[in-house]
Amino acid sequence: xxxxxxxWPFILYVFWEIILKPYYYYWYYTSQGIISICVPKxxxxxxxxxxxxxxxxxxxxxxxxxxxxxxxxxNGEIPSIFIDxxxxxxxxxxxxxxxxxxxxxxxxxxxDKLYRVQKVFYGLTGESVLFEKxxxxxxxxxxxxxxxxxxxxxxxxxKVIIRKTYAWIERLKIEIKNGxxxxxxxxxxxxxxxxxxxxxxxxxxxxxxxxxFIQDDEVVEISLGFAAANLFQALTIKAITPLxxxxxxxxxxxxxxxxxxxxxxQQTFREYLQKLINERKVKMQDPNxxxxxxxxxxxxxxxxxxxxxxxxxxxxTFMTASILTTTALITNTLYYYExxxxxKQKLRKExxxxxxxxxxxxxxxxxxxxxxELWIEKLSYEQLQEDWKYLYLAxxxxxxxxxxxxxxxPMQLCKTMKLGNYTVDQNTSIAVNFYLLHRNPKEWQEPSKxxxxxxxxxxPYYLTPDGxxxxxxxxxxxxxxxxxxxxxxxAENIAKCIIPIxxxxxxxxxxxxxxxxxxxxxxxxxxxxxxxxxSTIQNx
Ligand code: HEM
Numbered sequence: 001x002x003x004x005x006x007x008w009p010f011i012l013y014v015f016w017e018i019i020l021k022p023y024y025y026y027w028y029y030t031s032q033g034i035i036s037i038c039v040p041k042x043x044x045x046x047x048x049x050x051x052x053x054x055x056x057x058x059x060x061x062x063x064x065x066x067x068x069x070x071x072x073x074x075n076g077e078i079p080s081i082f083i084d085x086x087x088x089x090x091x092x093x094x095x096x097x098x099x100x101x102x103x104x105x106x107x108x109x110x111x112d113k114l115y116r117v118q119k120v121f122y123g124l125t126g127e128s129v130l131f132e133k134x135x136x137x138x139x140x141x142x143x144x145x146x147x148x149x150x151x152x153x154x155x156x157x158x159k160v161i162i163r164k165t166y167a168w169i170e171r172l173k174i175e176i177k178n179g180x181x182x183x184x185x186x187x188x189x190x191x192x193x194x195x196x197x198x199x200x201x202x203x204x205x206x207x208x209x210x211x212x213f214i215q216d217d218e219v220v221e222i223s224l225g226f227a228a229a230n231l232f233q234a235l236t237i238k239a240i241t242p243l244x245x246x247x248x249x250x251x252x253x254x255x256x257x258x259x260x261x262x263x264x265x266q267q268t269f270r271e272y273l274q275k276l277i278n279e280r281k282v283k284m285q286d287p288n289x290x291x292x293x294x295x296x297x298x299x300x301x302x303x304x305x306x307x308x309x310x311x312x313x314x315x316x317t318f319m320t321a322s323i324l325t326t327t328a329l330i331t332n333t334l335y336y337y338e339x340x341x342x343x344k345q346k347l348r349k350e351x352x353x354x355x356x357x358x359x360x361x362x363x364x365x366x367x368x369x370x371x372x373e374l375w376i377e378k379l380s381y382e383q384l385q386e387d388w389k390y391l392y393l394a395x396x397x398x399x400x401x402x403x404x405x406x407x408x409x410p411m412q413l414c415k416t417m418k419l420g421n422y423t424v425d426q427n428t429s430i431a432v433n434f435y436l437l438h439r440n441p442k443e444w445q446e447p448s449k450x451x452x453x454x455x456x457x458x459x460p461y462y463l464t465p466d467g468x469x470x471x472x473x474x475x476x477x478x479x480x481x482x483x484x485x486x487x488x489x490x491a492e493n494i495a496k497c498i499i500p501i502x503x504x505x506x507x508x509x510x511x512x513x514x515x516x517x518x519x520x521x522x523x524x525x526x527x528x529x530x531x532x533x534x535s536t537i538q539n540x
Contacts, residue, residue: 021088025428029083029090032422037072040085050086059520059529063406066435069093078436081420083428086240091410091429095436097443099420100473103411103432104481110417111481114410114429119251120239123266124231126313130321131409134482142486144303145314148294149490155381156292157200157490158497162379164195165498166372169505173536182511185530186331186522193327194225196494201318202276203293211272214261227269228319233525234262273312294318318487324524326491328404332522333394333499335530336401336450338508339519343394343452350390351500354378366537370504379497388496393452395495399477401450403434404524408479434477441465443474507535 022040030036038046053067061067069078080096094100103111111134118131125131129145132138147153175181202224210221213230222230238259244250254263280295298304298311337344352362355370355378363369378387410429417424424430439447444454445465453459464470478485485491502508510516511531522528 017088022085022090025083025088025090025425026085028425029092029422034092034422035079035082036090037069037082037084040088040090046086060518062521063435063523063526065407080436080440081422087429089425089427089429091431092424093407093431093433093436094419095433095440096420097437097440097471097474100432100437100476100480101471102419103430104473104476104479104484107417107419108481110414111411111430112414113483114412116251117239117409120244121235122252123263124235124269125317125320126309128313128317129486130317139482141303141310141314144301145486147301148297148318149487151381153292153297154490154493158379158381158384158493159376160199160204161196161494162375162497162501163372164199165192165501166375168192168195169501172534173505176506176534176536181534183532183534185334185508185532186327186528188532189331189334190323190327192498193330193494194223194323196498197319197322197326198223198225199293200490201294201315203280203291203295209276212268213265224272225319225323227265227272228316229324231262231266231269232320232324234258234265236525238262269316270312273315274308276315277308277311321485322487322491325404326494328402328522328524328526329395329398329491330495330498331528331530332402332404333398333495334502334508335519335522336394336398337499337503338510339516340450343450344503346390346452347394347500347503350388351504354383354387355504365504368504375497375501379500381493384493384496388500389456390452391496391500392492393455395492395499396455396475397450397452400438400444400454400475401448402522403438403477405477406433406435406523408432408434432476432479437474437476440474443470505537507537509533509535 026036026040040046049071050064050068053064053071057064062070069082069084070076073079078095081092081094081099083090083092085091094103113131113133115133118125118127118133121131129138129141132141210223211227212219213222213227214220215222238244241255243255254260276295277299280299283289284296284299295311295315298314304311304314337347348365349362352365352368353359355368355374356362377383408431410431412429413419413424413426416426438444441447443464445451445461445463451461454461456462462470473480478488509532511533515530520528520530
């Protein structure tokens, strides 16, 4: 009797969650004319398709979700709004610039993060701004955190990054001279970015530090940056495991051995952050101590200084939000620089003009006399905003053609309401797909080509194929509205500083000829393997 009292409600719950609910929402959206990615099939069938996609992956495979979408829209035309039923309530995938205008601007106050995501990531990022609901508390925290990117702090951090990058290049040049001239593009850039960002977050003491991390049942020592990236990727996988897409009560639990290992690694990571906080507190007792890094800022900020858990939440978030994304941006821009000779030529021309003593009579690129001091002068905060026009066009185009984050984390509406012509239920997850948005053929001429000029108002490429002005939200690699990326300007400035230094000192050639034919996709969690051969440019 008791058994059936428990069993029947459970069976009915599962029946509703896994079978009826998806069909209800299928009817809800398709009856409004929204195309669905297949009829919702209870759990297993859609996953089999994903499994097949996973099995056939190779160097040129696109992001898994994009491949999954392509499988359904076989003519390659993916609609700018459709519903995907990997989850019971479906997920609306949106890349329509008009609807994004509503999500970011006109109806922005009704749009929020899907609260469930915070639970899955809680062990790493806790109550950080990234997954917190858009409350007054979140907005206040955002305001305090944005002080990390005020002009004086940003300038000071960029100077350190320039010096470090220059010193790294000098060491690399010696290695190249000794015949050690082969590298892999992505891992080379990842190392530079990790060092740059860790210095901005923790100051220089962080660089040589490693922490214990369980990998394949063994404890290995890895850098803080790698640990953060590794944890974020593992949690992303945890968030999309089949069970969690259907039943929400499992969100905060660790199921199975790999998730328990993940939990242990998260604990070690947070303990390590605590150690850095403790060490810094001791250092700050020195009355002469000054530093522009993020940790120092948190330890002196009224909102954070008395709450070490909150500090750890934001430290973890800054690391995970910044390293892989900025690495992808710089790796991609450097790839296109070598891939497209006209881009290389224009960037070199700009560098010659800016770095020459006489702008009207630029020295040949190979003969430029460069030094860390000159870079610091030419890459000052002000110069970065006023000068380096073509470099910025190339950076924006890199973020357009391959946004490091291909799809936003799930969002939801605070109440059921209209978006565009459609009524969207408040329980439905919404994802903005930046990749589809940036390849919309109605908004972008030749969308699959790398053309930096499309961001230059003087260029014909600035317009849509119909010769009209592009819609405001047709470009949005950092999300938008109230939850726009906090590190947008910092990331762009890091790229503006590091790219010209690298390409002025090093010539990069792809080792594999086929990399000159086609670029492998690279986004924040994609490992690519582009072997390169380096040579020095300066004849010193
Ligand atoms: C090219 C590099 C970067 C890209 C493409 C990028 C992109 C994004 C995107 C798309 C979001 C929204 C995430 C979501 O879907 O919920 C976001 C949020 C965020 N990003 Fe970035 N990001 C970059 C670099 C950085 C850096 C360098 C930092 C900090 C040092 C940073 C800090 C943050 C934070 C704190 C948020 C959460 C903001 C909020 O929800 O209020 N990002 N970023």
